[in-house]
Amino acid sequence: xxxxxxxxxxxxxxxxxxxxxxxxxxxxxxxxxxxxxxxxxxxxxxxxxxxxxxxxxxxxxxxxxxxxxxxxxxxxxxxxxxxxxxxxxxxxxxxxxxxxxxxxxxxxxxxxxxxxxxxxxxxxxxxxxxxxxxxxxxxxxxxxxxxxxxxxxxxxxxxxxxxxxxxxxxxxxxxxxxxxxxxxxxxxxxxxxxxxxxxxxxxxxxxxx
Amino acid sequence: xxxxxxxxxxxxxxxxxxxxxxxxxxxxxxxxxxxxxxxxxxxxxxxxxxxxxxxxxxxxxxxxxxxxxxxxxxxxxxxxxxxxxxxxxxxxxxxxxxxxxxxxxxxxxxxxxxxxxxxxxxxxxxxxxxxxxxxxxxxxxxxxxxxxxxxxxxxxxxxxxxxxxxxxxxxxxxxxxxxxxxxxxxxxxxxxxxxxxxxxxxxxxxxxxxxxxxxxxxxxx
Numbered sequence: 098x099x100x101x102x103x104x105x106x107x108x109x110x111x112x113x114x115x116x117x118x119x120x121x122x123x124x125x126x127x128x129x130x131x132x133x134x135x136x137x138x139x140x141x142x143x144x145x146x147x148x149x150x151x152x153x154x155x156x157x158x159x160x161x162x163x164x165x166x167x168x169x170x171x172x173x174x175x176x177x178x179x180x181x182x183x184x185x186x187x188x189x190x191x192x193x194x195x196x197x198x199x200x201x202x203x204x205x206x207x208x209x210x211x212x213x214x215x216x217x218x219x220x221x222x223x224x225x226x227x228x229x230x231x232x233x234x235x236x237x238x239x240x241x242x243x244x245x246x247x248x249x250x251x252x253x254x255x256x257x258x259x260x261x262x263x264x265x266x267x268x269x270x271x272x273x274x275x276x277x278x279x280x281x282x283x284x285x286x287x288x289x290x291x292x293x294x295x296x297x298x299x300x301x302x303x304x305x306x
Numbered sequence: 307x308x309x310x311x312x313x314x315x316x317x318x319x320x321x322x323x324x325x326x327x328x329x330x331x332x333x334x335x336x337x338x339x340x341x342x343x344x345x346x347x348x349x350x351x352x353x354x355x356x357x358x359x360x361x362x363x364x365x366x367x368x369x370x371x372x373x374x375x376x377x378x379x380x381x382x383x384x385x386x387x388x389x390x391x392x393x394x395x396x397x398x399x400x401x402x403x404x405x406x407x408x409x410x411x412x413x414x415x416x417x418x419x420x421x422x423x424x425x426x427x428x429x430x431x432x433x434x435x436x437x438x439x440x441x442x443x444x445x446x447x448x449x450x451x452x453x454x455x456x457x458x459x460x461x462x463x464x465x466x467x468x469x470x471x472x473x474x475x476x477x478x479x480x481x482x483x484x485x486x487x488x489x490x491x492x493x494x495x496x497x498x499x500x501x502x503x504x505x506x507x508x509x510x511x512x513x514x515x516x517x518x519x520x521x522x523x524x525x526x527x
Contacts, residue, residue, distance in 0.1 A: 155384055177391040185381030191320040192313065203309030205385070206392055 104167055105131040105251055107175065107283060111161035114144060114151040121147050123160060127300055131167075131251070134274070134284040134294050139302035145287035146184070148302070149254045152285065153179050165252075171207065172251060179252040184260075186241035190230030194221065194240050197229055198247050205248035215246035220269060234261040242270060245277075253277060255286040268293065307393060310401050317376075318409030324372075325413045328365040332414050335361035336421045347426045354425035355435045355486035358418055359479055362439050363446060366411045367471060370450040371457060371464040373406055374522065378458050387523060396519040399451055403515065407447045415439045427490075434489030434496065438503060442482040445507040448514030449474045455521035478506055 106128060113123035121144035129135055137145045150156040152163055154176045165175040172178035188197045198212035210218070216225045219239040224232070232240060238261045245253060253274070259267050271293030274284055278294070286292055318324060339357050340350055377383040386398050418439055422432035453471040457463030484499035 153388055155387060171392075173391065176388050179388065181384060181388055183381050183384060185379070185384075187381035187385050189313070189317055189380065189382070191317050196313075196316070200309050200313045201385070204393065205389060 105169075105281065105283065106166045107252065107285075108164045108166075109152065109161065110164070112148070112151060112158055112163065113160035114147045114156060115159050116144070116147050116156075120159060122302060125161070125300075125302075127298075129283055129285065129298075131281040131283060132278050134278055134286070134297040136292065136294070136297050136299045137285065137287040137302060138289065138299060143303040145302060146256050149181070149183075149256050149285065149287055153181050153254055155181075168251060175252065178250055179254050180245045180248075180250040182241060182245060182253070182255045182258055184256055186229075186237050187244070188229045188237065188241060190228060192229060193226050194229050194232070194243075195225035197240070198225075198243055201244050202247040205250075207249040208247065209249040210246045212243070212247050215243040216240070218246055218269075218273060219243045220266065235263055235266060238262055239266055239270075242273070246273070251281070252283045252285070255284065255288075257288060258286055259288065259290055259292060307397065307401050310393075310398065311405050314402055314405030315409060318405065324369050324410050328368050328410050329413050329417055331368060332361045332365040332417065333421065335364065336424055340424065350426045351428065351431070354422060354427040355431060355438075356483045357425060358421060358435050359439065359442075359483050359486065361421070362411075362414050362418065362443060363475060363479055364468075365414050366443055366446045367450060367468045369410055370406075370447070370454050370471070371467045373402060373451060373454040374458045374518075375454070375463075383458075383522065390523075394519075395523065396515040399455070399515040399518045399522070400511070403444075403447050403451050407444050411443045411447060415443060431486065431490040435486040438482045438486045438500060441500070441507055442478050442503050445478045445503075445510040446471075446475050448507075448510040449478075451514050451518040452521065455518035455525065458522065458525060478503065478510075481506060 108128040110126050112125040114121055127135065137148060139145055147156060151158050152175060163175060165178065168178045195212045198215060202208050202212060213225060216222050219242050221236060221239055229240065259270060262270065274294055278284060336357060343349060374383060387395060415436060418436045419432050422435060450467065450471045453467040457466050460466065481499045481503040485496055485503055488494040488496035488499055
């Protein structure tokens with residue numbers, strides 16, 4: 098756990114979002130501190146993905162605010178401090194897995210683990226040279242999870258992170274998330290499945306909005 | 307940024323077909339002109355620069371709509387928008403344009419001397435046309451980036467991009483052809499239109515990526 102006074106904190110206050118001109122949720126408030134995780138659950142179409150995109154600023158909020166304090170140097174706002182793992186993997190099929198990761202490490206900055214080690218962590222150590230397009234769905238997902246490891250970001254925004262993963266990879270990913278939280282990170286995950294996180298708080302959408 | 311340039315080059319080269327499509331289209335346009343206008347060698351030489359420029363302009367518009375679409379489809383665009391505070395998104399667009407130009411448009415410039423022979427142009431005219439294309443075509447890519455950014459969410463926006471972008475490229479075409487002709491036709495000057503062409507290219511190098519980045523930022527979904 099971090100021991101500094103100005104702990105990282107994320108506060109959403111009365112947040113509302115829309116998709117295609119239609120309000121999907123409104124009046125959503127929560128705060129999250131370093132080392133905490135939040136699971137966003139709820140039925141399909143309730144706005145879980147939209148919430149994540151509003152949080153990081155890819156979509157404008159229709160009401161309310163998102164505030165982010167105490168990010169270290171180089172992380173002035175949530176957009177710069179977060180890893181966003183969406184439905185799409187953000188990898189190029191033409192390039193090798195390791196090439197993809199090396200590019201994102203260069204581009205995103207704050208290098209953390211070398212691409213090779215990151216691939217080992219998700220159990221893809223021996224196929225880093227293959228073009229990303231040759232991988233199976235689950236392997237692609239694991240490769241894009243490795244992207245979370247090559248550059249450091251305190252906040253992870255995960256949208257259905259375990260879709261396509263097998264049981265062993267799910268457990269492996271739970272361990273990685275556990276380590277990230279222990280280091281004082283933050284995780285917000287939209288999911289239908291239990292992610293194996295201890296002490297995760299849950300935000301049930303569809304009941305509050 | 308160098309990493310981005312290298313990645314775009316690698317993708318462009320490995321995907322392969324983009325540059326070849328453009329070159330073949332360019333070749334097709336220029337090769338049929340002599341059959342259309344007939345065997346008047348003097349006429350061919352006179353309209354040569356214009357034909358080469360029009361062919362290169364149309365060929366340069368091919369494939370522009372993929373400039374951001376590929377990144378949007380695989381989710382890379384989201385990450386690039388999020389990294390705005392580290393790499394200004396306009397700069398990212400600029401680098402992507404440069405890479406796109408290098409892979410897809412530079413080959414067009416490279417084959418121009420060969421196609422100039424088809425048009426019975428003299429060596430000086432061929433040299434001048436190649437030089438004006440090298441300076442002028444980046445402007446087309448920068449303008450095209452705006453169209454590509456605006457239509458990024460449309461599944462088949464290719465034709466729309468061309469139609470939107472074409473009117474904006476007219477000044478580039480005018481000064482490009484004027485300079486290329488000025489090199490051979492005696493009373494016409496070469497350097498004033500050439501310098502205006504260079505100025506246009508630099509102007510669009512700034513305006514294009516800025517406008518495209520705004521379109522990408524507010525066109526998100």
